Amino acid sequence: MIFSNLKINDNEQIYIQIKNYISDMISKGLLPDNSKLPSTRELSQILDVSRNSIVLAYEELKSDGLIYSISGKGTFASSKNSHSTTSWSIDWNIMENKYSKIANELDIIKSEVPWRSDLISFKSISPNGELFDMEELKKSFLNRISLEGHKLLNYGYAQGYKPLIDYLLTYMNKKSVDTSNKDILITNGFTEGLDIILSSFTNPGDYIICENPTHNTAIKIMKALGLNIIGVDINKNGLDFNMLEDKLKIHKNKIKFSYVTPSYHNPTGVVMSPENRYKFYNLMKKFNIAIIEDGFNEELLYSSSHIFPICSLDKSSNGVIYIGSFSKILFPGLRIGWILGDKNVVDRLESVKRCKNIHVSFLDQGILYDYLYNGGFEKYVKKIRKFYGDKFNFAMECVDKYIPTEYILGDGGLHIFLKLKNINTRELLNKCLEKKVIFMxxxxxxxxxxxxxxxxxxxxxLSFNDIEKGIKIIGESIKELVY
Amino acid sequence: MIFSNLKINDNEQIYIQIKNYISDMISKGLLPDNSKLPSTRELSQILDVSRNSIVLAYEELKSDGLIYSISGKGTFASSKNSHSTTSWSIDWNIMENKYSKIANELDIIKSEVPWRSDLISFKSISPNGELFDMEELKKSFLNRISLEGHKLLNYGYAQGYKPLIDYLLTYMNKKSVDTSNKDILITNGFTEGLDIILSSFTNPGDYIICENPTHNTAIKIMKALGLNIIGVDINKNGLDFNMLEDKLKIHKNKIKFSYVTPSYHNPTGVVMSPENRYKFYNLMKKFNIAIIEDGFNEELLYSSSHIFPICSLDKSSNGVIYIGSFSKILFPGLRIGWILGDKNVVDRLESVKRCKNIHVSFLDQGILYDYLYNGGFEKYVKKIRKFYGDKFNFAMECVDKYIPTEYILGDGGLHIFLKLKNINTRELLNKCLEKKVIFMxxxxxxxxxxxxxxxxxxxxxLSFNDIEKGIKIIGESIKELVY
Structure with a gap:
């Protein structure tokens, strides 16, 4: 197009006109440094002039140093003649808003010790990739692509892939959830679920109540959105209901949301008892505080029988929004989670999802659906319960044996939480790092x-060997810090 | 777990204790309606009592109507005895914030005429799925899964899949972009790219300048984030630079960002000339207004030669953030786009991306990378240029022939933009809908x-037949409205 603006006239030799035009474009910056020029053949066609004229023009430009050729690659605008334009520098520090600043400050990946292959790392709670059913996954991919590839690869619906939504509604139904007035929105994992809910229904300064400690990503999202977070202790006795009731009374009518992880709570691994789930639900109902329930690793029960999620108590009410995710144990790389809530709530969140990023990959949703539908998940869960359960028990034994603690928390899941006796774990981490062991x-x-x-x-x-070796090193390091 | 809390004592018959315990749980709501009870065998193991006691307890509970059995499925808590608890109703209308309200109001899918199979619909500008290279895609999937399946299915990095990032840096390099001080963040399509940039670097009330008309999703995002939008007309002469300069002078020092789509602009289809790209860049530089360049459908050129993106003028400066996306023409269902910008900018956006949804599906990134790397995209683009180019020319001819317009815009792409002579196109749409034709x-x-x-x-x-038929109907409907 830049060349089609060149109108050849009869007053001057053609190759001169071409040469001058290109030289002019270069000096104006319209042919940036090292940008490719059309071949002599192409340009002769574009301008409808003889190829000879182009060759001549290019030769003169080359000897002027304005362009250069690389044999087999083409002809390019030279960078030597780049007029020294003043550079433009925007101060992005000033541009950046509070949300981004907090998201950056609390981005632990940028501050914590990174993983290295020579370390025994207890940092990760992501699943072991070696357990993934690759063959089942391949089957699901090939099956979906042949059944409805064109559909899955084109634009889909913000709410999600219908067969997956229906599957999940039934799945939640089996967990005793009354889904008659509920609906589901598919999200990019738990993280997007929480972000979408809070960025739709809160304003900076709003109050939210949650367990202390809690999932660090949730803390980051709540803080970045400017919420006032009220923490309620969770420790070896579970959630401190006295503290909860006190805080509810103090902040009466001010608290908009609660955020809880009743099963295999991150980081403590504690499971909330059925009685406490009931109690918690009724308290929130009494104070009219909407509940966001994090269904984190609910599937990972090793020894206990099924416990109903809090949202199953909500029945025809609209007080609970549940966030589910298979990605924590199944395929984190696919980033698929879901929000289950009142139809009216999900309808609003659907538009917000569309506004933020249209929808979750339909290909991934199709593959996951096929995998679930064909029983892949059930088989997988049976396998990993045994695998992780054995490791959990072994790690518990090792901690008991090697680490002096105030108490140990963990009813299952992929991690154990330790409270030491007045040992600063940042100092401990530095000591352990010297011995090539890290933890969170x-x-x-x-x-x-x-x-x-x-x-x-x-x-x-981690292997059994590394679990024992690493925990032993942590125990030894504690002793060194004490004495 | 709910059952393991039952401690059997010696003072009462075992089956009575079990019966009373379950009855108590049901009345407390701890065994929700229709929730499944353990089998008699399971419960006898959990409680370490004889199976007979369990069978007896279940029988009594059944005759009391508290539980029921479905043969082959199991035993469940009855729903008949559900104590009528008062339901809890949160007013989500009051909870909803301004952001969500705007995202919902401007969600055109909820208000526009939906697609139906009996309509000739000119609404969509998404690619024709029949052109997708399914076999190439399958190859790429199987290749990536066998090479690094475990890695792609587990957690990845917020910035994106490294081979894809490197591929795209080279790709942008070939578009004459100096990438030495630039980096790339992979996003869930263009939409998330724009949302992440604006939600990191603007506050409600900030000013942004853009073409009028422009991409409706961009308008929605800008409005939902509370920005003051200044429009500059784009029409048959391209962007109105006089108007642009006037607005820049009026709002001097107040405008933070500009948003432009220089190639195949949506909705007008206009391509900004190289000279105007240069002029635009220098104006923004002069007024210190950061540029967000939408690389929308840049690859879809039918007749013109390559035009450099505005970000190629930025060289060692940091004033332009470019948003690219293959998803508009390649695989929209995969939702993969990217942001190219100053390293320091991308570093901040990476943390925001992590805060919002961790990362884009690594499986999808892996598949796309493999597909691109193996030349699938180049082959595909050659094929679709011809396919869509022919349709574009044909649609242009039909419009010329059947529709009286003030002017027609479109230099390529997947759509044409018409300005009629004082005909309300909402009224026209109603008329056309009666004849089973719709448009945007x-x-x-x-x-x-x-x-x-x-x-x-x-x-x-649309097929050639439907293009002609539909455009003819639109033309006829206009005549009906005029006379």
Whole structure:
């Protein structure tokens, strides 16, 4: 197009006109440094002039140093003649808003010790990739692509892929959830679920109540959105209901949401008892505080029988929004989670989802649906319960044996939480790092300074040998710090 | 777990204790309606009592109507005895914030005429799925899964899949972009790219300048984030630079961002000339207004030679953030786009991306990378240029022949934009709908009422026959409205 603006006239030799035009474009910056020019053949066609004229023009431009050729690659605008334009520097620090600043400050990946292959790392609580059913997944992909590939690869619906939504409604139904007035929105994992709910129904300064400690990503999202977070202790006795009731009375009518993880709570691994779920629900109902229930790793029960999620108590009410995710144990790389809530709530969230990023990958939703529908998940869960359950028990034994603690928390899941006896776990981490062992210091999960002597041990990706070796080193390091 | 709390004592018959315990749980709501009870065998193991006691307890509970059995399925808590608890109703209307309200109000899918199979619809500008290379895609999937399936299915990095990032840096390099001080963040399509940039670098009330009309999703995002939008007309002469300069002078030092789509602009289809790109860049630089460049359908050139994106003028400066996306023409269902910007900018956006939804599906990124790397995209683009180019020319001819317009816009792409002579296109749409033809009324793309007599015709998914038939009907309907 830049060349089609060149109108050849009869007053001057053609190759001169071409040469001058290109030279002019270069000096104006319209042919940026190192940008490719059309071949002599192409340009002769575009301008409808003889190829000879182009060759001549290019030769003169080359000898002027304005363009250069690389044999087999083409002809390019030279960078040597770049007129030294003043550069333009925007101060992005000033541009950046509070939301981004907090999201950056609390991005632990940028501050915590990174994983290295020579370390025994207890940091991760992501699943062990070696357990993934690759063959089942391949089957699901090929099956969906042949059945409805064109559909899955084109634009879909913000709410999600209908067969997956229906599957999940039935799935929640089996967990005793009355879904008659409920609906589901598919999200990019738990994280997007929480972000969408809070960014639709809160304003900066709003109050939210949650467990202390709690999932650090949730803390980051709540803080970045400017919420006032009220923490209620969770420890070896579970959630402190006296403290909860006190806080509810103090902040009466001010609290908009509660956020809880009743099963295999992150980081403590504690499971809320059925009685306490009932009690919690009724308290929130009494104070009219909407509940966001994090269904985190609910599937990972090793020894206990099924416990109903809090949202199953909500029946025809609209007080609970549940966030589910298979991605924590199944395929985190696919980033698929869901929000289950009142139809009216999900309808609004659907538009917000569309506004933020249209929808979750339909290909991934199709594959996941096929995999679930064909029983892949059930088979997988049976396998991993045994696999992770054995590791959980072993890690518990090792901690008992090697680490002096105030108490140990964990009813299952992929991690154990330790409270030490007045040992600063940041100092401990430095000591352990020297011995090539790392873990997640507990402070990142706390809303206050209470967690300074706590830590989380994720074991899902470690061998039995490394679990014992690593825990032993942590125990030894504690002794060194004490004496 | 709920059952393991039952401690059997010696003072009463075992089956009575079990019966009373279960009855108590049901009345407390701890065994929700229709929730499944353990089998008699399971419960006898959990409680370490004889199976007979369980059978007896279940029988009594059944005759009391508290539980019921379905043969082959199990035993469940009855719903008949559900104590009528008062239901809890949160007013989500009051909870909803302004952001969600605007995202809902401007969600055109909820208000526009939906697609039906009996309609000739010119609404869509999404690609024709029949052109997708399924076999190439399958190869890429199987290849990536066998090479690094475990990695792609587990948690990845917020910035994106490294091979894809490197591929795209080279790709942008070939478009004459100096990437030495630039980096790339992978996003869930263009939409998330724009949302992440604006939600990180603007506050409600900030000013942004853009073309009028422009992409309706961009308008929605800007309005939902509470921005003051200044529109500059784009029409048959391209962007109105006089108006632009006037607005820049009026709002001097107040405008933070500009948003432009220089190639195949949506909805007008206009391509900004190289000279005007240069002029635009220098104006923004002069007024220190950061540019967000929408690389929309840049690849879809039919007749013109390559035009450099505005970000290629930015070189060692940091004033332009470019948003690219293959998803508009390649695989929209995968939702993969990218942001190219100054390293420091991308570093901040990476943390915001992590805060919002961790990362884009690594499986999808892996598949797309493999597909691109193996030349699938180049082959595909050659094929679709011809396919869509032919349709574009044909649709242009039909419009010329059948529709009386003030002017027709479109230099390529998957759509044509029409300005009629004082015909309200909402009224026209109603008339056409009666004849089973629909299109996108232009008003949704405008920041003011100027677009009332405009419309966009997307033709990518229509046959030649339907294009002619539909355009003829639109033309006839206009005549009916005039006379």
């Amino acid at each position: 210091p507990g402070d990142i999960f706390y809303l206050d300074s209470k967690g300074y002597d706590t830590l989380r041990l994720g074991f899902s990706r | 009324p232009g008003d949704i793309f405008y920041l003011d009422s100027k677009g009332y007599d405009t419309l966009r015709l997307g033709f990518s998914r």
